[in-house]
Amino acid sequence: MDFSFLGFNIGSLNVWAVWILPFVGALVIPAAARVSKAGPGYVAVAFALVSAISAATLLPLALNNHEIHSQIPWIPSVGLKAGVLADPLAVLMANIVGWISFLIFVYSLGYMKGDRDLMRFFFWMAFFVGSMQLIVLSDNFLQLFFGWEGVGLASYALIGFWYRDKKKDHVGTEGRTVLGLLDYYSPTQSGMKSFIMTKVGDIMMLSGMFLIFAFAGTFGFKELASNTSWATAMSAHNLLIPAAILLFGGAVGKSAQFPLNEWLLEAMTGPTSVSALIHAATMVKAGVFLVARLGPLFFALAAAGLDMNQFFEVVAWVGAITAFLLATQGMVHTEIKKVLAYSTGSQIGYMMLALGVAGLSRQFVDGYTAGFFHLISHAMFKASLFMAAGSLLHVVGSRFMTDMGGLRRLMPKTYIFMWAAGLGLMGAPFISTGFWSKDAIFGAVYQSGSSWALPLFIIAAITAVMTTFYTTRLIGMVFFGNKSKHIEHLEKEGYHVHEASPVMWIPYGILAALTIGVGILGLAFEHQIHDIFTAYLASDFGIKSSVGAVATQSQNLLGGFLEGVNPLALSISLSAFAVGFVLGYIFYIGRFADPAKVVNSNIFFYAIHKFFLNRWYLDALINWTFVVGPLYVARGIYRYFEDKVMEGFNLVPEKTMAGGARIMQATQTGISQSYLYIFGAGILIVLLLLFI
């Protein structure tokens, strides 16, 4: 059959299907809700599955370094085209998004059971997946931005999903204040907070986009890569780096990087499946994806004699700072989802760091692979951890880890899966994906040859210690030790703490198993991605990679098994794991010492603990500067300027006009004789005026 009249190749239909199907699903869901109460859930799962399968059909493209680029006219009068671009980067990302969303949709069937607004929930979830795949598969900035705003909207709608603002749906400790402001957010408030904070980044991104468009005359990624005269022109106006950093601003907002990181913590007011899908596995990765899209483009500009180092330095430093900043806070908080949220932001910081140093090194593909590999492994273990945490919340009925404890016998499956996924996050040596991907990042940073390599490396290593520590702490607090008072109270009331239903534990079980399974084959997996990206970067951007120092240095290690692994990076990452794990074990699993006593024993520990617990005062300061402060100023202006000065001034024209009107009215006597006199006087006046 000939479909050429549609303006695109029928062979690219599956690429379009990946992002269009979830939208179709979103439209069908309200109708399905009429048929049956459970309808929306099953429809959403079905569409997610078909979309994921469509994405899977694209995998051969990535393996053979082929790509599909299909365009249709969008707004012909300005030459805009809509298109999809399935290159290896997009195909890998689309598969991660597609399959993880499918699993989380299945999990949601159980998690959201009995909620009164299932239709709304699944509508926004499906809408989210469609928008996310639109970001991934777009071949131009403008279309990507539509998806970008779509996921933002879905995120807003789902963070505030429980808009009735019940106490149990809040985030933070009731009554706790930082700098005089409540550190306690309701779902509706959190939704607005995240929407507004990410908008700051979105606006930066929009300006960057149009700045480039002004010079290049196109939004298309392929066009921008094939002809780089726009970059030379922008560079001549000193606009290239600013535009690149503005674009990065969008990524900073979406991926909750410093200084726009604070919204992610409050985003945890959403249902846990939302946190797993949007705020851990996919949407927050959109920023990383954007940098991965643009990174090679900017790096390849070196061929045109343009130095983009400043851009990559900003990316690397923002990543490193975020990784460190959020890891410190993850160590002290007691709300399980909040700890995971801190960890998410911190791990994304790692990815940014890797992509940043990629641009600073001679061997671009190493950092690029490391960042993307970490994205994949993080998506798996963090989604699994979130879903498991959701089960815990579901069963225990509290978001605080202090209300859990001793659950390992009561929820054995969740216990095992959480260990597996947790090992991924800790980076347990040789058996978890997290280990290999983190190690790849360490190696990339260490070998980048940038003057910043050493400080970045040290920050990354310290962060790794903290990551292992807080993950061990999380597992220890939830599963080890004695049952908390909360659980004892529940059991006394006859409530039986039990394992979650299979529809819930199977999805996170699969991901936990993958974390370990892929971890064991980790290096081979990494090499595969490395090969894909090497070919992709060479063919699409002309970025050549030589067989660098990495390979030669490590060839002899363990008889070639560890080919491509830097020995120093390896040893640091092993020691980081060891230190973090031992500390965590002492305090929270073995419980040889009481952490509260240690904190209170010493003014220094106490101060640091409070500093971390108060989120480095960042949230409070942002709140004071941009929300509360302006409100006070506005109120002051109203009370002292508007009310006093302006009101007084307003009386002047009012009284003048009223007085004038009274005089005018007084002339109108109604007596014809006086009218005639005035008429006569008028003739004289006209004569006088004419004779002047």
Add this chain to the structure above:
Amino acid sequence: MLDFTSTPIILTLMLGAVGVIIPVISAARKEKGGKLYGGIAFGALVAAIAFVGYQIMTKNVASGALFSKDVLSNDMFGSFFAIAMLIVGIMTTVGSFNYMRGRGNPAVYYSLIVLSTIGMVLVAYSTDLVMLFVAWELMSIPTYVLAGYDKKNPSSNEAAIKYFLFGALSSGIIIWGISIAYGLTGSTNIEQVISGFSHLSPGMLPLAILAVAMFIAGFGFKIGLVPFHMWLPDTYEGAPPPISALLAAGTKKAGFAAALRVIVMGAIALDLNWSFALAIIAIITMTFGNLAAIRQKNISRMLAYSSIGHAGYILIGLSIAPFSALGAAAALFHVLNHAVMKAAAFIAVAGIVATLSITNIDKLAGLAKRMPITSLGLVVSLLALAGVPPLNGFWSKLMLFGAAIDAGHVVSWAPYLAVAGVLNSALSLAYYGWLIRKMYFEEGESEKRVKEPRSIIAVMIFSIIFMVGVGVYPDPFIQFAKSAVPVLTSIPVIH
């Protein structure tokens, strides 16, 4: 030589015949119903407007303003005013259907409207002072009668007597001016008078100036220029509301037609500092009108003062006509717009008075719920009068003020006219906005919807379409106004 294919002559014959026949029919007919006469008048006026349109389409009309030896000239200037006047005539006729129900002598009433309309149309076409005066009287005398049509109502009588008193006075003054002009130049043809004025011996100049002053006073009475406006609020308030529409939207505009032909040309010929004089009168007029309108309680009276304010705006265009090509065109465009806006407002008032007998603004509270369509028409016309975009009044005011700024290249005082105009427009929003708030945002004693007269609804719908349509796509009308402007530099006497 009488040219029987000339537009004004055919119009005179058409409408004159209808105006005379209507009372004859009523004498022959036994039934009392007035609908038939209204229908005839409406048909005749629509036919007349169609005829003018046809003449313009077939290019049987000379562009600009023509000065000929004939008493009437077949030109675009006249045709532009003719269309504006005929629209007002139609709106008044249709708006009267409801008012005339159950009142006596409908045949005479409609006949007088038609006759007055011929007078307005002929004023615009006249090129001879005597012809102009005759047309002027033809326009005025029927309206004296119409203003007092509600003969058992004392305020209607007062309106008529004041109007007549000043009408007689100003007619006398115009005749005086014409006689001086004839004495100085030996002709009553406008072109001859102007060319005669420009060759006067210096000793005769004061007399010529006196003539121009007489014309300003005489025509200024109808236009409502301050200080010749005193009769105007009393008359508009007392007269039947549809007749107020005719006076404010129609006869007033005929005054501008006469002023453009006679005063502007004559004053240019005399090389006077006349435009500065007109500018001062313009500012006084608009400020007075808008200030006085603020404190009015009676809606007709408020609209009367508002029309004084608008006379001031139009006068801006007249006073700067020699300095900016836009000036006269802007004045013409505003004449057309104001004709429709003001007629719509007065017809809306006629509808309100007829159904609810309310004239006090305070009692209009909550009107939007009781008479939604009439209220909407009134609001749109008020916003258009205030010059709110995207309504027609916005564009013509923009042109007027833009022309004033443009004229600043030649005369330094011209931009102040624009400043005064803008300030006055802002000032006028005070009372327009107040009225709108009353109707839409305040609760009235009753919320029961009353039946709105169909004829009033028809007028409202037509005027809303006109005001919004011209506001959205003003270009054809601006072009029409430009094509109708007298080309001042083409007048032979100007050096």
